[in-house]
Amino acid sequence: MNKDLTIIYQRLTPLFKRISHTRYWLQVVNDPYDRSYNFFFNSQRQNERVKSIPLHKLRDYDLTTLENLITGLKAKTNLTIEFVDFAGMRWPSTQKVIQWRREQLE
Known part of the structure; x- marks a missing residue:
């Protein structure tokens, strides 16, 4: 298993608490200035x-x-x-588009 995958999964597991009325998702951000990809764990309770x-x-x-x-x-x-x-970027192996359009804040 990849070292980066192990690190992300170990940090992700304690944060995912399975609370009702809560949405969980991962966010991957392309940082072309720093030439890196950043991973975030996002959660949002209802009305918060x-x-x-x-x-x-x-x-x-x-x-x-x-x-x-x-x-x-x-x-x-x-x-x-x-x-x-x-x-506008595509995955190398399948040539599928990664993100179709920019978000409003990008």
């Missing part, structure tokens, strides 16, 4: 603000490495994965 906790920074700025890591995360957890600042 989003709580975002940084999990890990992937310094290997390569889409193939990121794709393998995302595949491993999807195999270990069923959380939704949201991508930010990936508009």
